[in-house]
Amino acid sequence: MIARTLTIARKELLHIVRDRRTLAVMFFLPVMQLFLMGYAATTDIEHLRTAVLDADRTPQSRELIEAYRASNYFDIVGYVENEETLARMVDDGEVRAGLLIPTGYGEDVAAGRTADVAFVIDGSDPNVANTVYAASQQVGQAQGIRFIERRLGVKAEDMPGVEVHPRVWYNPAMKSANFMIPGLIAMVLFTLTIMLTALAIVREREQGTIEQLMVTPIRPIELIVGKVIPYVFVAFFDVLEVLAIGVFWFGVPIHGSLSLLLLLAALFLMTSLGIGIFVSSVANTQQEAMLVVWLMLLPSIFLAGFFFPIEAMPGFLQALSYLVPLRYMLVIIRGIILKGVGLEVLATQVVALVIFGAVIMVFAATRFRKRLE
Amino acid sequence: MTFDGLRQAPSVKRQASNVTWGSSTVNDYAVEVFNLIKKFGDFTAVNGVTFNIRRGEIFGFLGPNGAGKTTTIRMLLGLLRPTGGQATVLGYDIVHQAEEIRKHIGYMSQRFSLYQDLTVSENLDFYGRTYGVRGGRLQERKRFVIEMAGLQGRERELTRNLSGGWKQRLALGAAILHEPEMLFLDEPTAGVDPISRRAFWDLLYRLAEDGTTIFVTTHYMDEAEHCQDLAFIHNGRIIAQGSPEEIKLHKMQGQVLEIDCTQPDVAITVLRQMGLFDEVALYGALIHVVAEGIAEHKPSIAQALAEVGVQVRAMDIIAPSLEDVFIANVRNNAD
Ligand SMILES: Nc1ncnc2c1ncn2[C@@H]1O[C@H](COP(=O)(O)OP(=O)(O)OP(=O)(O)O)[C@@H](O)[C@H]1O
Numbered sequence: 004m005i006a007r008t009l010t011i012a013r014k015e016l017l018h019i020v021r022d023r024r025t026l027a028v029m030f031f032l033p034v035m036q037l038f039l040m041g042y043a044a045t046t047d048i049e050h051l052r053t054a055v056l057d058a059d060r061t062p063q064s065r066e067l068i069e070a071y072r073a074s075n076y077f078d079i080v081g082y083v084e085n086e087e088t089l090a091r092m093v094d095d096g097e098v099r100a101g102l103l104i105p106t107g108y109g110e111d112v113a114a115g116r117t118a119d120v121a122f123v124i125d126g127s128d129p130n131v132a133n134t135v136y137a138a139s140q141q142v143g144q145a146q147g148i149r150f151i152e153r154r155l156g157v158k159a160e161d162m163p164g165v166e167v168h169p170r171v172w173y174n175p176a177m178k179s180a181n182f183m184i185p186g187l188i189a190m191v192l193f194t195l196t197i198m199l200t201a202l203a204i205v206r207e208r209e210q211g212t213i214e215q216l217m218v219t220p221i222r223p224i225e226l227i228v229g230k231v232i233p234y235v236f237v238a239f240f241d242v243l244e245v246l247a248i249g250v251f252w253f254g255v256p257i258h259g260s261l262s263l264l265l266l267l268a269a270l271f272l273m274t275s276l277g278i279g280i281f282v283s284s285v286a287n288t289q290q291e292a293m294l295v296v297w298l299m300l301l302p303s304i305f306l307a308g309f310f311f312p313i314e315a316m317p318g319f320l321q322a323l324s325y326l327v328p329l330r331y332m333l334v335i336i337r338g339i340i341l342k343g344v345g346l347e348v349l350a351t352q353v354v355a356l357v358i359f360g361a362v363i364m365v366f367a368a369t370r371f372r373k374r375l376e
Numbered sequence: 377m378t379f380d381g382l383r384q385a386p387s388v389k390r391q392a393s394n395v396t397w398g399s400s401t402v403n404d405y406a407v408e409v410f411n412l413i414k415k416f417g418d419f420t421a422v423n424g425v426t427f428n429i430r431r432g433e434i435f436g437f438l439g440p441n442g443a444g445k446t447t448t449i450r451m452l453l454g455l456l457r458p459t460g461g462q463a464t465v466l467g468y469d470i471v472h473q474a475e476e477i478r479k480h481i482g483y484m485s486q487r488f489s490l491y492q493d494l495t496v497s498e499n500l501d502f503y504g505r506t507y508g509v510r511g512g513r514l515q516e517r518k519r520f521v522i523e524m525a526g527l528q529g530r531e532r533e534l535t536r537n538l539s540g541g542w543k544q545r546l547a548l549g550a551a552i553l554h555e556p557e558m559l560f561l562d563e564p565t566a567g568v569d570p571i572s573r574r575a576f577w578d579l580l581y582r583l584a585e586d587g588t589t590i591f592v593t594t595h596y597m598d599e600a601e602h603c604q605d606l607a608f609i610h611n612g613r614i615i616a617q618g619s620p621e622e623i624k625l626h627k628m629q630g631q632v633l634e635i636d637c638t639q640p641d642v643a644i645t646v647l648r649q650m651g652l653f654d655e656v657a658l659y660g661a662l663i664h665v666v667a668e669g670i671a672e673h674k675p676s677i678a679q680a681l682a683e684v685g686v687q688v689r690a691m692d693i694i695a696p697s698l699e700d701v702f703i704a705n706v707r708n709n710a711d
Pocket residue numbers: 416419421439440441442443444445446447448486
């Protein structure tokens with residue numbers, strides 16, 4: 004039993020070693036995804052390209068522009084003469100924001116009246132727009148306080164008032180990478196193992212070698228287990244790879260237990276391997292398998308809350324998300340890495356994954372028969 | 377041997393197969409097939425075939441493309457579930473005891489199905505181990521198989537780089553590593569050059585001499601002559617069976633006249649237009665005409681051909697080849 008399983012595993016390993024393309028996918032795809040997510044999929048806003056329309060041209064208006072520049076959120080990349088030019092620059096994506104200071108701004112400030120300015124934001128990406136919106140107001144308010152200080156001749160600290168000191172837990176610097184990278188580990192684990200196991204089995208069907216295998220005394224369970232063993236190792240290698248780059252390159256801190264993380268990753272593998280085996284039982288060609296995998300992956304990734312929080316979804320989708328195993332793994336992995344929590348907190352998720360894993364595995368294994376029909 | 381036992385309910389039959397024919401010594405037949413049927417939806421691929429294979433013989437299963445050869449083999453190995461009928465292989469029921477069957481047989485599927493990205497040696501290791509052949513015995517069997525297939529010195533070559541003939545012999549080697557009692561070979565020589573085919577059949581003879589029962593499908597008629605027993609399958613039905621000699625003797629109605637002439641294509645048209653013959657067919661450059669009492673027709677044939685300017689070089693009554701028989705039977709079957 005064990006000997007035959009290992010025979011299959013050894014053969015599968017040879018396929019992997021001989022196939023350069025698959026090897027490349029296995030080891031570089033996660034790294035590529037990591038750098039893409041770590042850099043490109045970030046909602047951190049710094050140095051947003053901004054144009055200025057200064058119709059006022061007073062020392063006061065120049066001071067305001069300087070305040071925006073100094074905030075670090077905005078890079079003033081150009082001055083424009085009229086609103087049309089500004090609109091075109093936003094349309095073209097040359098700039099993402101625009102500051103409009105009308106004539107009379109300096110006068111109003113000098114006279115101690117409330118001065119109005121306009122701030123244009125490219126809202127195509129709502130996440131970015133939210134941050135920019137807040138930042139633009141913040142800079143304006145700070146400028147307002149400065150005016151008050153000057154008029155009253157006192158420092159803001161000496162005035163009565165309430166100051167809120169927000170403390171951002173778990174991710175104090177609010178870096179997107181800290182949120183994205185743990186999620187990415189779960190996703191790599193999920194995508195790669197489903198894809199690799201499905202393809203490994205379907206390839207044998209496509210090439211006709213499965214027929215020869217089926218007439219040997221190998222039992223279906225030995226075949227399945229033997230075939231997935233090498234991919235389990237690949238999956239763990241990838242997890243460690245992504246984790247290492249996350250920690251050493253992106254500076255993501257791991258607050259919880261690494262061994263608990265790996266243990267629960269193994270539990271999660273049951274589910275993704277099971278899905279892979281299931282896919283292989285419905286697909287006849289590698290192309291079909293890829294299609295089925297993508298059809299399942301895309302909704303999974305969104306419903307699981309990889310990009311957007313589940314709480315922000317409509318109730319119907321929230322309910323649906325309970326059926327997505329990736330959801331539980333995301334909570335687990337973010338919990339362990341960002342919050343440093345342990346089993347006592349993650350119990351619900353762990354139980355959910357045990358149930359999913361067992362059901363999917365049994366289902367996939369019973370569908371897998373040593374017959375051609 | 378009758379099939380009465382097989383007609384009973386499956387549970388009774390299984391019991392019977394254990395008691396009566398379960399051990400390999402009791403029964404002369406390695407394979408017994410009774411009224412086996414396979415339907416794919418509305419389409420009947422195998423339509424009630426019945427045949428027996430004696431232990432130790434080379435049994436040829438002949439038929440054109442799509443006749444149902446592969447489907448029959450797949451049912452015998454438990455890869456497809458029969459729609460109807462019964463069969464046993466080495467005394468084991470094909471539906472309920474497929475796993476037992478698999479331990480004792482070797483199979484070469486129609487499509488080459490060793491791993492192209494593995495070396496010769498790795499493929500043999502793999503298949504040996506799946507059958508539980510390992511250690512010293514594996515080394516010994518591998519050496520035997522490699523020597524038999526003439527693959528010495530190529531052990532480390534990737535299978536992908538072998539030519540057709542080598543691949544075929546390697547696949548046979550992989551199928552016999554575990555010394556199976558019986559071999560199922562599905563068109564093992566398709567697409568292989570004549571010299572490699574010859575070499576392959578020599579291997580089959582050696583195996584048969586050592587007592588291995590061989591079930592081989594082919595559509596090469598010359599290969600059929602090498603078999604001890606034959607069954608012709610056409611459109612899912614067996615239309616003739618027996619030894620090559622029996623088939624030629626009994627299954628053929630009429631005699632065969634072989635004509636060597638100029639413009640064979642013109643000649644064939646003329647002969648067919650005469651409407652007197654059961655069969656007029658072209659074999660290479662020679663024409664075969666089949667009819668009862670063909671000798672009487674020789675003068676009229678000569679005259680008809682002369683009228684259209686065809687020169688007859690030779691015209692003789694010959695012993696029918698299997699191909700003649702096959703074609704005659706296909707025609708009778710269609711009637
Ligand atoms: N899985 C299947 N589903 C539907 N039809 C099938 C299936 N397998 C085979 N057939 C059909 O059954 C018929 C018999 O096929 P089979 O492969 O047994 O023929 P064969 O005698 O082996 O022919 P060949 O010489 O081409 O290998 C063919 O018409 C084929 O198209």
